[in-house]
Amino acid sequence: MLLSEMDLRSLLPKLKCLRNENRFVRTTPYRGVGGLVLSEFEREVLPGSVSQEIREAREAVPREVGSAARKRRKEIDMTSKKPWSHDSPFLLGSAAVQLYRRMMLAPWRTCDGDENEQAIHYGLSYTQGPDGQDGEIPVIPDFLKALAERVAENKHVQMPANYIQCHRMGPDAQVQAHHDPTGMIVPTVTLGQERTFRVGGTYDDSIRKTDRTAECHIPEEEYLMKAGDLLTFIGNRTAHSMDFASKDPNFNANGYDYRISILFRWTTRVMREMGPVRKNWSRWQVEQHEDEYRAVQEKWIREHQAQGVLF
Numbered sequence: 001m002l003l004s005e006m007d008l009r010s011l012l013p014k015l016k017c018l019r020n021e022n023r024f025v026r027t028t029p030y031r032g033v034g035g036l037v038l039s040e041f042e043r044e045v046l047p048g049s050v051s052q053e054i055r056e057a058r059e060a061v062p063r064e065v066g067s068a069a070r071k072r073r074k075e076i077d078m079t080s081k082k083p084w085s086h087d088s089p090f091l092l093g094s095a096a097v098q099l100y101r102r103m104m105l106a107p108w109r110t111c112d113g114d115e116n117e118q119a120i121h122y123g124l125s126y127t128q129g130p131d132g133q134d135g136e137i138p139v140i141p142d143f144l145k146a147l148a149e150r151v152a153e154n155k156h157v158q159m160p161a162n163y164i165q166c167h168r169m170g171p172d173a174q175v176q177a178h179h180d181p182t183g184m185i186v187p188t189v190t191l192g193q194e195r196t197f198r199v200g201g202t203y204d205d206s207i208r209k210t211d212r213t214a215e216c217h218i219p220e221e222e223y224l225m226k227a228g229d230l231l232t233f234i235g236n237r238t239a240h241s242m243d244f245a246s247k248d249p250n251f252n253a254n255g256y257d258y259r260i261s262i263l264f265r266w267t268t269r270v271m272r273e274m275g276p277v278r279k280n281w282s283r284w285q286v287e288q289h290e291d292e293y294r295a296v297q298e299k300w301i302r303e304h305q306a307q308g309v310l311f
Helices: 005-020 040-045 052-060 066-079 093-104 142-152 269-274 283-307
Strands: 026-030 033-037 084-087 109-111 114-123 163-169 175-178 185-192 195-199 221-225 230-234 240-242 259-265
Touching: 093 142, 093 185, 093 259, 142 185, 142 259, 195 230, 269 283
Parallel strands: none
Antiparallel strands: 026 033, 084 230, 109 114, 114 163, 163 259, 175 240, 185 230, 185 259, 195 221, 195 240
16 A cells, blocks of 8 residues: 555654664655655665665655656756756765765775875776776676666666766865866765765866866855765766865865865767767767767666666
């Protein structure tokens, strides 16, 4: 028997108590009612018992599939005027702490000799050439695959990843104002230190990116990205930057030495071969890239609709 809206609303206070007891249950808005979702990632990183009551409640929540799901996503797209979204929190606090600790053990490499920033590239990076980024690690670890699937199920993402780009930044590192590749869906999970991330708006693109600072960016919105937050944006439609911690009045070290960001991307065969700069592509390569990207997304959506896991 399906739970009524009144039944679900009556469960929410109990759910909040379970969250406070650290049972790793997440509340997700669903058709105006609180749905009960326990993520695969949270089970991966934080194994623990989950009550039968919560499992049964989750299974009882009605799911939109097929044409209903497509209609719902279309309504979301039509009502969303901004090509970015901010989910806070996306991961529960305990899961974010455990993931930070796990990422600190990863094989970080210094970027361009700057000790304030390190990176890891798992999977298929899109720097031009068959070998991708320097130090690329072809195999994505299982715990990051689980996180990627959790991210892909977010209503603003709906796209798998074959490239997971990780950055570890100290307080003296910044994100220079720039755009990401055209049409690319870019979800980012942040961990560790809390810093303000700026999105939308404009910047002077006559200045080379290497010479561009965050101060060149006049953003439309700013978000204090906390541990476990998810920011998703469309690459070419969202200028973004992050200033030095010393210039961020909202900076909070929060007991951490670094801010870690994990970005989830899909690299097409054309991007792998030619790099992300479209002006270097032929018209045929543009079409090939867009066809592959769209086909991958549509295949992922079909498979997950069949499994009944999409909202």
